[in-house]
Amino acid sequence: MTDTLNPPPLGEQPVPQQTLVGDQPVGEPSPADLQRVAAEVDEDIDLDELQELVPATDAITRYLREIGRTPLLNATQEVDLAQTIEAGKAGRAALADAQVDLSPTDRLQLKQAVERGNDARQKLIQSNLRLVVSVAKKYMGRGMPLLDLIQEGNIGLMRAVEKFDWRKGNRFSTYATWWIRQAVTRALAEQSRLIRLPVHLGESLGQMRRTAERLAIALQREPTHAELGTALGLPEEQVKRMLEAVRQPISLSLPVGESGESQFGDFIEDDRIAPPEEQANRSLMERDLVQAMSELPDRERTVLELRYGLHDGQRRTLEEVGRILGITRERARQIEGEALRRLRTSESGSGLRGYLE
Structure with missing residues (x-):
């Protein structure tokens, strides 16, 4: 659960x-x-x-x-x-x-x-x-x-x-x-x-299967896509697409090995989760970023937070930042530039470059 x-x-x-x-x-x-x-x-x-x-x-x-x-x-x-x-x-x-x-x-x-x-x-x-x-x-x-x-x-x-x-x-x-x-x-x-096929495709696949069986007997091997296409009067690419359509899904819970203690999903990498080293670096970077941002003047910190979505994940245009703060787009751009320059030259801000190299 x-x-x-x-x-x-x-x-x-x-x-x-x-x-x-x-x-x-x-x-x-x-x-x-x-x-x-x-x-x-x-x-x-x-x-x-x-x-x-x-x-x-x-x-x-x-x-x-x-x-x-x-x-x-x-x-x-x-x-x-x-x-x-x-x-x-x-x-x-x-x-x-x-x-x-x-x-x-x-x-x-x-x-x-x-x-x-x-x-x-x-x-x-x-x-x-x-x-x-x-x-x-x-x-x-x-x-x-x-x-x-x-x-x-x-x-x-x-x-x-x-x-x-x-x-x-x-x-x-x-x-x-x-x-x-x-x-x-x-x-x-x-x-x-994900699993239901149109009736006409099901019939075509049945014909393809029967043709493949006849060719396998005649050739003493599995026919290629090109050979299947020639026998059926279909382009090779269409044969490939039809075979792709009938691939059966495999359950991630499918037991693997003689003991059955492992499951198929255990061997698939979850790319949504960063490796431990990357997670650790991200945590350190976030800590250092918070420290560097805390040294900025309130207005510059607010502009960067709005511009790059540091709080809510929503990045905003300079025009949107200006509208929120009651300033012009150009002034928002100037404040952003001043804040970034201050971060680059500050001691705490310079430490962030190590995470990006």
Whole structure:
């Protein structure tokens, strides 16, 4: 069980901007859609039954127990949380607007509204995690493990939290159920595309297999792609593409060796994880960068943080930096140049060059 089952707080994981089922974008549910869903919403889950359906591990048991302990929300609580989330979004927008001149009191109040909005968002998500499980379990047996279905459903739940409009009078649980279903069915559709072939291609491959068998008998060896293409009246490249299409996926859990203790995935390097030496160098570099940046004047440090996304990972143009700080693009460029020159000539900044060589 991984932490991906628990949706992170606002800002730690982006919410998808568009939900797809297959290749089709999904818009807002119609009133008729929500009316059908409302009759089927089931927020109750039988924990004992679920634990029989998934591997019995402490992590899984703990997760199911935790979501079972979180109280369900009534309609009034849903609306209250939705309004608080909306106020937080408005506060965040006001704080980001460089054209608005805010007093220290107003800025503090807006920051508090943003924090309350984040808390409300998290509570609305946590209070509906059992709803995700209730929907996900109905799609078991279609090629995806229950835990994967729950993870996909959690993405749909976060999408519902972002899009819910309390003014329309719908229960959030009804609205969220619709989005959870879209996320789960999309995931199932995408997985099925990995192994399902069009009928006409399946027939062509059958003919190719039979032709290959006849050629192998006649040639006393396996035919080449070119020989297969000649016999079938197809270009060699098309034969290669057809054979590529039928490659069977290999499970990472496939036992390897006589003992079966090792798995196929154990021998595949995870290129998403840097080697220990690289991780150590990165940690040291980040430490030295923080030290070097702390010696800069506030304005120069802020410009570099905005320009290179040192806090939020979002790199900004000089024009955007200028707009945020209320200065011209040219002035932002000058301050950036001054900051970089100061870093190059400072004792702590010069130490950063060793990491880049």
